[in-house]
Amino acid sequence: xxxxxxxxxxxxxxxxxxxxxxxxxxxxxxxxxxxxxxxxxxxxxxxxxxxxxxxxxxxxxxxxxxxxxxxxxxxxxxxxxxxxxxxxxxxxxxxxxxxxxxxxxxxxxxxxxxxxxxxxxxxxxxxxxxxxxxxxxxxxxxxxxxxxxxxxxxxxxxxxxxxxxxxxxxxxxxxxxxxxxxxxxxxxxxxxxxxxxxxxxxx
Amino acid sequence: xxxxxxxxxxxxxxxxxxxxxxxxxxxxxxxxxxxxxxxxxxxxxxxxxxxxxxxxxxxxxxxxxxxxxxxxxxxxxxxxxxxxxxxxxxxxxxxxxxxxxxxxxxxxxxxxxxxxxxxxxxxxxxxxxxxxxxxxxxxxxxxxxxxxxxxxxxxxxxxxxxxxxxxxxxxxxxxxxxxxxxxxxxxxxxxxxxxxxxxxxxxxxxxxxxxxxxxxxxxxxxxxxxxxxxxxxxxxxxxxxxxxxxxxxxxxxxxxxxxxxxxxxxxxxxxxxxxxxxxxxxxxxxxxxxxxxxxxxxxxxxxxxxxxxxxxxxxxxxxxxxxxxxxxxxxxxxxxxxxxxxxxxxxxxxxxxxxxxxxxxxxxxxxxxxxxxxxxxxxxxxxxxxxxxxxxxxxxxxxxxxxxxxxxxxxxxxxxxxxxxxxxxxxxxxxxxxxxxxxxxxxxxxxxxxxxxxxxxxxxxx
Numbered sequence: 001x002x003x004x005x006x007x008x009x010x011x012x013x014x015x016x017x018x019x020x021x022x023x024x025x026x027x028x029x030x031x032x033x034x035x036x037x038x039x040x041x042x043x044x045x046x047x048x049x050x051x052x053x054x055x056x057x058x059x060x061x062x063x064x065x066x067x068x069x070x071x072x073x074x075x076x077x078x079x080x081x082x083x084x085x086x087x088x089x090x091x092x093x094x095x096x097x098x099x100x101x102x103x104x105x106x107x108x109x110x111x112x113x114x115x116x117x118x119x120x121x122x123x124x125x126x127x128x129x130x131x132x133x134x135x136x137x138x139x140x141x142x143x144x145x146x147x148x149x150x151x152x153x154x155x156x157x158x159x160x161x162x163x164x165x166x167x168x169x170x171x172x173x174x175x176x177x178x179x180x181x182x183x184x185x186x187x188x189x190x191x192x193x194x195x196x197x198x199x200x201x202x203x
Numbered sequence: 204x205x206x207x208x209x210x211x212x213x214x215x216x217x218x219x220x221x222x223x224x225x226x227x228x229x230x231x232x233x234x235x236x237x238x239x240x241x242x243x244x245x246x247x248x249x250x251x252x253x254x255x256x257x258x259x260x261x262x263x264x265x266x267x268x269x270x271x272x273x274x275x276x277x278x279x280x281x282x283x284x285x286x287x288x289x290x291x292x293x294x295x296x297x298x299x300x301x302x303x304x305x306x307x308x309x310x311x312x313x314x315x316x317x318x319x320x321x322x323x324x325x326x327x328x329x330x331x332x333x334x335x336x337x338x339x340x341x342x343x344x345x346x347x348x349x350x351x352x353x354x355x356x357x358x359x360x361x362x363x364x365x366x367x368x369x370x371x372x373x374x375x376x377x378x379x380x381x382x383x384x385x386x387x388x389x390x391x392x393x394x395x396x397x398x399x400x401x402x403x404x405x406x407x408x409x410x411x412x413x414x415x416x417x418x419x420x421x422x423x424x425x426x427x428x429x430x431x432x433x434x435x436x437x438x439x440x441x442x443x444x445x446x447x448x449x450x451x452x453x454x455x456x457x458x459x460x461x462x463x464x465x466x467x468x469x470x471x472x473x474x475x476x477x478x479x480x481x482x483x484x485x486x487x488x489x490x491x492x493x494x495x496x497x498x499x500x501x502x503x504x505x506x507x508x509x510x511x512x513x514x515x516x517x518x519x520x521x522x523x524x525x526x527x528x529x530x531x532x533x534x535x536x537x538x539x540x541x542x543x544x545x546x547x548x549x550x551x552x553x554x555x556x557x558x559x560x561x562x563x564x565x566x567x568x569x570x571x572x573x574x575x576x577x578x579x580x581x582x583x584x585x586x587x588x589x590x591x592x593x594x595x596x597x598x599x600x601x602x603x604x605x606x607x608x609x610x611x612x613x614x615x616x617x618x619x620x621x622x623x624x625x626x627x628x629x630x631x632x633x634x635x636x637x638x639x640x641x642x643x644x645x646x647x648x649x650x651x652x653x654x655x656x657x658x659x660x661x662x663x664x665x
Contacts, residue, residue, distance in 0.1 A: 087239065170222070193218050
């Protein structure tokens with residue numbers, strides 16, 4: 001498993017084996033069922049990824065398939081990560097070893113939660129995603145490389161262009177994807193805005 | 204230049220543009236609960252950071268609270284541990300906390316408005332996707348993850364990108380038996396569960412103008428189910444009347460000044476929108492979901508679509524082209540941040556009064572907050588439900604999300620006033636959820652199957 005990027009680390013590209021997960025609108029309740037949110041830390045969440053889906057679909061779920069054990073690039077369809085804002089979902093994926101997700105589209109909250117963890121989500125068209133999923137199913141050991149800056153995706157004979165939203169792309173490439181220190185860099189400006197607001201200053 | 208409320212609020216709270224191009228946005232109110240915050244407080248401790256604006260931060264306990272007995276310590280060891288963690292975190296960082304032994308505890312999205320913390324013109328964040336609820340007051344309210352909870356605790360700011368604004372007009376008169384829940388389910392059905400990605404939804408039109416704050420909250424609450432991270436209604440006299448006199452709302456002269464500022468934050472009449480959609484209120488029917496996302500819904504007199512998603516049909520055990528009416532239910536749940544307010548209880552009570560819950564149905568009525576429960580009890584509504592065979596529970600998130608003892612078992616079918624019909628959402632990996640209005644849930648509880656609430660309204664004098 002490649003180590004998780006630390007805050008401040010530039011994330012320009014990701015390369016690794018893929019894991020295909022079919023289906024639109026896969027919500028965060030399915031990625032991380034609510035009972036595993038009864039915790040005060042994120043440790044060990046990787047063991048509960050898709051737990052209910054895997055139980056009800058024992059033979060076929062890619063996260064139960066040993067061919068994808070070493071995967072670091074998740075390939076999904078549309079509206080991935082919709083529903084609950086639980087960061088436990090991308091936390092589980094990152095702790096499992098996922099370093100990039102390539103999909104047709106993502107829920108906004110999931111996209112933001114992933115970004116703060118240094119997990120870039122690439123968006124590409126339906127046809128390219130289906131081809132990539134099919135390729136990984138046929139050749140699980142193929143290396144997928146994903147360039148954050150250019151959006152270039154390459155895997156075996158397959159090459160297409162995906163994209164990361166510009167602000168997040170720039171944040172990854174410059175290593176500024178974990179915003180706490182940036183948000184605190186000019187605290188004077190924060191105070192100024194607060195004091196200009198009548199509901200803070202008093203009506 | 205004419206502007207939308209979204210842009211006015213955004214600009215009033217913009218601190219600066221970050222190197223990434225994102226906006227550093229000041230957050231006027233940060234609501235905190237026990238599930239998405241413990242790791243955030245731990246990150247603060249690790250980084251040696253204080254909470255920047257503890258007076259703009261308010262916490263409650265809602266998701267994991269048992270609704271049968273709320274005596275401490277909770278029987279569930281993890282629920283107790285999470286509660287103790289939030290109590291310690293709030294004590295250590297100087298944050299107001301409404302615990303289950305205070306009069307004001309309840310679901311975070313119910314108590315914020317009830318206490319008057321939620322006000323027009325604010326930016327509001329909470330580690331919960333249904334934060335969009337607060338938009339009903341003309342606030343920009345967004346759900347965030349735990350790392351962002353840490354950011355807001357540390358800096359009172361978020362690094363975010365502006366949204367586009369889609370104006371959704373619902374014009375005309377809703378028919379009897381049709382509620383705010385039916386309106387938002389119809390909007391999601393029409394625009395899709397990802398139709399709102401990248402947008403804030405601005406709801407308006409004559410039907411919205413006439414709605415109470417409770418109803419507007421139901422609509423804004425489910426914006427996220429349509430993919431929109433935020434949804435709002437422009438503040439008006441209904442908003443101001445609701446707020447007047449509430450605990451955290453300015454009093455006297457300050458209230459009048461606040462109203463002037465709030466009114467000024469509303470979208471200008473000739474503001475331009477990135478997209479517009481119009482719905483005819485009179486065409487909306489009582490609506491029921493048949494599938495595994497909130498967009499998979501039909502009017503109660505309709506059948507499941509011929510081209511229904513096979514995965515959803517297989518999970519639900521339903522067949523295409525079959526009517527949704529007549530679907531047997533095992534559980535009826537009224538409550539949640541979507542529909543756990545006083546007016547929801549009143550509408551359900553109108554249907555329930557004088558009837559009995561079908562013998563095979565387990566029926567739960569769970570007020571959204573202790574204040575809602577008190578008010579309902581003062582009006583004797585609890586007795587209406589108890590006499591009918593409902594369980595009258597304590598305040599909490601309950602069976603909306605399966606983080607407390609209220610869960611479905613096996614393949615049970617639940618008529619639910621909550622917001623998500625995802626696979627496994629209500630606690631059983633094979634459990635099935637049919638979303639509908641509280642009145643429709645009440646009707647289903649009595650009939651033992653999905654029925655058209657309008658047939659029961661005729662039997663009950665208004």
